[in-house]
Amino acid sequence: MLAGHGRIGAVPAAVCSAIVPGLGQLLQRRPGIALVMIVLASVLWKIRMGWIIHLWSCLDAALFNPKT
Secondary structure, three states: EEEEOOOOHHHHHHHHHHHHHOOHHHHHHHHHHHHHHHHHHHHHHHHOOHHHHHHHHHHHOOOOOOOO
């Protein structure tokens, strides 16, 4: 399941991001984008638009390709 260099695989990261936006990115060791997603989701869920960030977070975690 782990994808080299201590990074989590794409599927587990996408599942984690489906639960909490940004969690998959944190597990992939990308704290900057994770913070952006957490903040945006918090703001947008107040106006019932947080699903957009949830979807973006899942897709981003699933499609992330480290260049190492």
